[in-house]
Amino acid sequence: MLVLITGGLGAGQESFARSRFPHLAAVPDIPERVRALMEEGKDPLRQTEQFLVSGKAANAVVLTREVGDGVVPADPFERKLRETTGRVNALLAEASDQVFLMTCGVPLQLKGIPGPLRGAQGEQGGTWSLVFLRHAATKGNREHRYVGTTQEDILAEERAFLQELSGRAVPFLPAGFDPDHADLFVSPMLRCRETAGLLFPGMRQQVVPDFRETDFGEFEYRNYSELKDQPGYQAFLDSGGEAPFPGGESRMQAAARVTGAFMDLLHTGALHRSAVLVVHGGTLMTLLSSYSRPASSFYHWQCDNLAGYEAECTWAGSGRPVLQSIREVRLHV
Numbered sequence: 001m002l003v004l005i006t007g008g009l010g011a012g013q014e015s016f017a018r019s020r021f022p023h024l025a026a027v028p029d030i031p032e033r034v035r036a037l038m039e040e041g042k043d044p045l046r047q048t049e050q051f052l053v054s055g056k057a058a059n060a061v062v063l064t065r066e067v068g069d070g071v072v073p074a075d076p077f078e079r080k081l082r083e084t085t086g087r088v089n090a091l092l093a094e095a096s097d098q099v100f101l102m103t104c105g106v107p108l109q110l111k112g113i114p115g116p117l118r119g120a121q122g123e124q125g126g127t128w129s130l131v132f133l134r135h136a137a138t139k140g141n142r143e144h145r146y147v148g149t150t151q152e153d154i155l156a157e158e159r160a161f162l163q164e165l166s167g168r169a170v171p172f173l174p175a176g177f178d179p180d181h182a183d184l185f186v187s188p189m190l191r192c193r194e195t196a197g198l199l200f201p202g203m204r205q206q207v208v209p210d211f212r213e214t215d216f217g218e219f220e221y222r223n224y225s226e227l228k229d230q231p232g233y234q235a236f237l238d239s240g241g242e243a244p245f246p247g248g249e250s251r252m253q254a255a256a257r258v259t260g261a262f263m264d265l266l267h268t269g270a271l272h273r274s275a276v277l278v279v280h281g282g283t284l285m286t287l288l289s290s291y292s293r294p295a296s297s298f299y300h301w302q303c304d305n306l307a308g309y310e311a312e313c314t315w316a317g318s319g320r321p322v323l324q325s326i327r328e329v330r331l332h333v
Contacts, residue, residue, distance in 0.1 A: 001260050002052075003061040004092045007102030013063045016100065016107055019320060021061040023259035023290065027051075030064035030092070034085045038077075048088050052095045059256040062096070064089050128313040129274040131329065132284045135187075135195040136162060137305035145223045146216040148248070148282075151190045158306070162198035165331070183275035185265070187211040187283065195306075196278040206270070210261035213280035217248025241299070251298070258286045266313075266321055284308055291323045306331040 003021055005013045017026055034044040051057055067085045093099050099111035136158035140147035154162075184203045186192045189212055196205050219227060219236075227233040236243045244250035249257075265271045277284075281302065288301040288309060301309070307330035311323040 001059060001098070001264060002057050002092075002096045004064065004089075004096040004099045005061060005102060005107075006064045006066055006089060006093075006100070008066055011102040012105035012107075013065075013102050015105070016102060017061045017063060020107075021263075022320065023256055023263060024059050024061040025056070025256065027056075027060050027062045030062060030088060031067060031081075031085045034088055035081055038081060038084065044084050044088050045091065048091050052091075057095070059260055062092055064092070066101075128271060129310070130313050130323070131276045131308065131310050132287060133195075133276060133278050133308040133329070134281050134284055134303055134305055135189075135191045135278055136198075138191050140221055141305055143223055145221050146219045147191075148213045148216040148220055150221045154191050154194050159194070159198065161306075161331075162195065165199065183270070183272055184278070185211065185271075185275060186278045187213070187280055189213065189280070192278045192280065196276075199278070200276065208261050208265070210257045211277070211279050211283050214251075214254045214282045215245065215248040217245040219245055219248070254282060255286050255290065258283050259290050262287055262291075263321070288323065288326070291321050292326060293322050293324045303328070304330065304332070 001024065003017075003024060005017055007013055014026075014028070017024075037044045037047055064085075067082050067089075073079050073082060093111065096111065098109065100107045100109055102108075136154040138147060138152040138154055140150065140152055142155065182203070184196055184200055184205055185208050186196045186205045188207050188209050192211075193205060193207070196203075219233065232246050236245070242251060244253075277287075284303065285298050285301040288311075289296065289298040291313075292301075292311070303309070307328070309326050310329050311326045314322050314324065
């Protein structure tokens with residue numbers, strides 16, 4: 001998602017971006033960037049076009065200023081700078097999913113889904129009952145492999161367990177959960193869709209592509225015993241799991257993707273009063289570590305297959321969802 005926030009000098013663009021879009025990479029001060037490019041003899045419009053087709057624009061919030069008001073500068077360079085900055089702003093606005101104008105610290109949405117996060121009845125400050133469930137186990141899970149992009153069926157014994165549960169009340173669902181008026185969001189990966197289909201037969205699965213598991217790159221479908229002697233893997237372990245996966249995603253990249261998709265569900269109104277998200281361990285851990293209150297680290301939210309967390313999601317009033325009243329849930333006793 002690409003977001004553009006504009007306004008006058010000191011109108012609150014930075015603070016609004018931090019509170020409303022913490023999951024996006026900030027691109028600050030477009031007017032100064034345009035000035036620097038022109039002083040170097042480069043074309044800011046061409047540079048902007050290159051930015052828009054790059055991967056950097058996929059998860060970014062761009063901060064700029066309105067430059068068309070006031071006295072026309074006498075200096076030819078300053079006149080050209082003002083005109084070029086306006087054209088760059090227009091180019092960014094055209095490509096952006098959402099555009100906001102800041103006035104006295106108050107945002108006015110000019111483009112995209114209007115209004116703030118909405119509750120079950122459409123009111124600001126609403127509450128959602130959510131269940132974050134990790135999919136049933138696969139062969140790779142049991143062998144402690146990094147299973148990210150690999151498409152893999154769930155195990156036969158897991159399938160039989162879920163078939164036995166099918167049609168019965170699922171114990172961890174929120175009170176008053178009504179499948180006819182609830183949402184079921186799933187990762188596109190087979191193991192999530194299969195789990196959801198067996199556990200909630202008849203419910204429509206809404207696939208969220210960016211809820212897929214982390215791309216583990218060179219570590220994909222390998223385990224510790226196969227990787228332990230590789231220097232790259234040892235360096236990853238020494239980083240505490242913070243280093244990017246060689247040839248795959250970094251934690252930050254995966255988090256931007258997952259939290260961006262979650263925010264889109266909230267802002268577009270796709271998420272109603274209650275929902276179940278059947279996803280991956282990494283997806284679940286990212287969402288809980290990003291929005292839980294009280295806050296806890298990424299690895300705090302590790303859980304087994306067919307386990308996860310129930311939480312209330314509320315609108316904090318600062319542009320961020322908050323997950324609270326969190327309790328662990330599991331299907332296997």
